[in-house]
Amino acid sequence: MKGSNAEQDYLESYRPGDYPSVALTADLVVFAITGGVLQVALVRRGAHPFKDQLALPGGFVGPRESADDAARRELAEETGLDLGNLPVHIEQLATYTGPLRDPRMRVVSVAHLVLLATDGSALPEVSAASDAAGAGWYPVYDILHGHHSGPLAFDHSMILLDGLNRLAGKMEYTTVAAQLLTEEFTLSQLRTVYEAVWNAPLPPGNFTRKMTPQLEDTGKKTRAPGGGAPAALFRATDRHIHPPLARPRTNL
Amino acid sequence: MKGSNAEQDYLESYRPGDYPSVALTADLVVFAITGGVLQVALVRRGAHPFKDQLALPGGFVGPRESADDAARRELAEETGLDLGNLPVHIEQLATYTGPLRDPRMRVVSVAHLVLLATDGSALPEVSAASDAAGAGWYPVYDILHGHHSGPLAFDHSMILLDGLNRLAGKMEYTTVAAQLLTEEFTLSQLRTVYEAVWNAPLPPGNFTRKMTPQLEDTGKKTRAPGGGAPAALFRATDRHIHPPLARPRTNL
DNA sequence: TAAATAGTGTCTGTTAGACAGTATACT
DNA sequence: AGTATACTGTCTAACAGACACTATTTA
Numbered sequence: 001m002k003g004s005n006a007e008q009d010y011l012e013s014y015r016p017g018d019y020p021s022v023a024l025t026a027d028l029v030v031f032a033i034t035g036g037v038l039q040v041a042l043v044r045r046g047a048h049p050f051k052d053q054l055a056l057p058g059g060f061v062g063p064r065e066s067a068d069d070a071a072r073r074e075l076a077e078e079t080g081l082d083l084g085n086l087p088v089h090i091e092q093l094a095t096y097t098g099p100l101r102d103p104r105m106r107v108v109s110v111a112h113l114v115l116l117a118t119d120g121s122a123l124p125e126v127s128a129a130s131d132a133a134g135a136g137w138y139p140v141y142d143i144l145h146g147h148h149s150g151p152l153a154f155d156h157s158m159i160l161l162d163g164l165n166r167l168a169g170k171m172e173y174t175t176v177a178a179q180l181l182t183e184e185f186t187l188s189q190l191r192t193v194y195e196a197v198w199n200a201p202l203p204p205g206n207f208t209r210k211m212t213p214q215l216e217d218t219g220k221k222t223r224a225p226g227g228g229a230p231a232a233l234f235r236a237t238d239r240h241i242h243p244p245l246a247r248p249r250t251n252l
Numbered sequence: 253m254k255g256s257n258a259e260q261d262y263l264e265s266y267r268p269g270d271y272p273s274v275a276l277t278a279d280l281v282v283f284a285i286t287g288g289v290l291q292v293a294l295v296r297r298g299a300h301p302f303k304d305q306l307a308l309p310g311g312f313v314g315p316r317e318s319a320d321d322a323a324r325r326e327l328a329e330e331t332g333l334d335l336g337n338l339p340v341h342i343e344q345l346a347t348y349t350g351p352l353r354d355p356r357m358r359v360v361s362v363a364h365l366v367l368l369a370t371d372g373s374a375l376p377e378v379s380a381a382s383d384a385a386g387a388g389w390y391p392v393y394d395i396l397h398g399h400h401s402g403p404l405a406f407d408h409s410m411i412l413l414d415g416l417n418r419l420a421g422k423m424e425y426t427t428v429a430a431q432l433l434t435e436e437f438t439l440s441q442l443r444t445v446y447e448a449v450w451n452a453p454l455p456p457g458n459f460t461r462k463m464t465p466q467l468e469d470t471g472k473k474t475r476a477p478g479g480g481a482p483a484a485l486f487r488a489t490d491r492h493i494h495p496p497l498a499r500p501r502t503n504l
Numbered sequence: 505t506a507a508a509t510a511g512t513g514t515c516t517g518t519t520a521g522a523c524a525g526t527a528t529a530c531t
Numbered sequence: 532a533g534t535a536t537a538c539t540g541t542c543t544a545a546c547a548g549a550c551a552c553t554a555t556t557t558a
Contacts, residue, residue: 020315021273024349024360063272063358067349095347095362097276097319106315108276108360110347173496188509206548208511228509229555243495243520244425246547440537458521460538480536481528495547498520 022106026070027058027156029093029163030079032116032137033180034123038196039137040160041079042152049103050153054138056160058109067110068092075114078135079124089115089179093163101155111159113166115179120189140164141199168197173244175214178236184218186231187211200248214239274358278322279310279408281345281415282331284368284389285432286375290448291389292412293331294404301355302405306390308412310361319362320344327366330387331376341367341431345415353407363411365418367431372441392416393451420449425496427466430488436470438483439463452500466491 030041042054057078061070071090093111101107116124123137143149144161151157171177177193178185191207215234222231282293294306309330313322323342345363353359368376375389395401396413403409423429429445430437443459467486474483 019275019312022276022313023271024274024276060271061274061349064351066351067347067360092346094344095319097313097362099316099318108319110349186510203549204509205511205513205550210547212511224509224556226509227507227557229511231510243498243546246495438537455522456536457523457538457540462520464538476529476536478536479528479530479534481538483537495519 022108024061025058025107025109026061026067026074027056027109027111027159028071028075028114029056029111029160030114030116031167031180032118032124033120033193033196034118036192036196038140040140040143042138043135045153053153054149055153056156071112087117087183089176093166096155096159098155113163117180117182119182120192171197172247173241175236175239175241184233184235186222186233188231198247210245214241274360276313277310277359277361278313278319278326279308279361279363279411280323280327280366281308281363281412282366282368283419283432284370284376285372285445285448286370288444288448290392292392292395294390295387297405305405306401307405308408323364339369339435341428345418348407348411350407365415369432369434371434372444423449424499425493427488427491436485436487438474438485440483450499462497466493
């Protein structure tokens with residue numbers, strides 16, 4: 001049943017017109033931490049529809065790549081970051097299929113959640129994409145509140161909110177938060193990530209006690225930057241936190 | 253900037269050939285409980301590729317519907333169930349975009365997790381789909397182990413596994429498990445659902461104590477079926493369980 | 505010395521986990 | 532009566548939450 005006859009057989013089983021076709025894009029919700037604030041990478045649209053409004057970066061999925069491959073390629077293209085070197089966390093978020101979400105034509109977007117590693121102070125370089133008049137980092141909670149910006153293009157505000165909720169939820173029971181930091185980090189830095197994403201303060205002492213057994217101790221210590229004791233450097237493990245870390249009331 | 257000129261403008265901004273197009277399907281991971289065992293609805297393929305192998309039900313997303321709408325329509329068509337009446341839980345699971353997952357052409361599948369309400373004994377009716385030679389319910393863990401069946405068509409084994417993991421994980425911190433039962437249910441029935449999905453026994457006493465405050469008490473009681481005290485009937489709420497219910501070692 | 509940060513100790517209230525015990529119904 | 536199921540009580544160990552306290556560094 002596996003000769004060329006059978007092949008001929010099923011290759012005829014679909015004819016053009018039997019099925020609707022759609023354009024497929026990979027959209028990116030790229031998060032990074034700066035100054036204790038959760039930031040998202042956005043581009044400003046140069047063309048209609050939603051001209052001059054902010055949008056998530058993204059682009060078409062090529063004929064021979066998966067959506068995840070496309071997400072990696074787009075990330076490199078739109079931000080100039082090379083994923084080969086940097087430890088970048090990418091996971092599929094959700095797929096948005098509303099038939100009218102793009103007025104031009106049927107576009108289905110597979111959204112991806114991307115976490116960039118930073119040392120908590122310097123932003124990773126962001127270069128403008130070819131089809132965007134500008135690109136930059138924006139504080140997530142400001143964008144979601146619509147401060148100084150207005151809504152995002154298409155249904156990107158909803159995608160961004162879904163991305164934030166995914167990240168915030170996953171941080172309760174995994175150590176994903178470490179993906180927003182360099183390979184070695186202190187518990188203070190990690191706590192800063194939690195506070196930035198959850199938009200709520202956490203008591204330092206209890207945070208240390210809860211997280212320490214979930215991480216790998218490198219044995220190294222930091223030199224204290226502006227006064228204070230040197231902090232131990234940890235490395236992330238893929239452990240599940242059980243029981244999860246309790247999240248305070250959401251401050252969105 | 254919003255006149256018909258601008259409209260003309262952006263309608264020209266994409267020409268055929270600028271972007272690759274794909275066929276979009278909605279695939280269903282339909283779960284139900286019978287006899288304390290988690291079952292999944294599968295169809296047997298009548299055509300190549302993967303002829304005569306078991307597959308998840310699904311079908312093309314129409315030009316004017318979202319993937320979620322298509323999932324609801326397919327569920328009604330393939331199982332003969334009317335979702336207007338029954339309380340059926342549907343949520344998007346993930347999207348599978350590997351360029352070679354269907355040898356005939358580029359097919360992107362948005363998988364959905366579907367939970368059918370049963371009383372724990374009778375199976376919901378399943379009628380064969382038009383393009384499938386047979387349809388039925390199969391124990392999930394048997395299928396995943398490949399007992400008496402072999403692997404599923406396409407990448408459907410992975411989709412099924414993802415669906416199981418999503419459900420099992422969500423049951424730790426929500427009351428989704430109640431979506432596999434009728435509107436009013438006893439704690440024993442709910443515990444049966446947990447045991448079927450997690451494939452592990454749970455101590456009845458502690459389960460009752462943990463779950464009772466998460467549910468709405470109807471005040472009613474069951475008549476005891478085969479000896480034993482009458483059980484209180486509860487209704488599901490959308491509460492988050494905090495802290496989550498601990499899951500025993502996975503028995504997959 | 506003063507200030508800032510890291511990390512530990514301590515106390516209390518809550519809960520999981522284990523399991524015994526009691527209550528209620530059917531056969 | 533015997534049995535099966537529902538539910539509550541009890542005990543212990545572990546943990547969260549709150550907060551004080553010590554230690555180590557820089558200015």
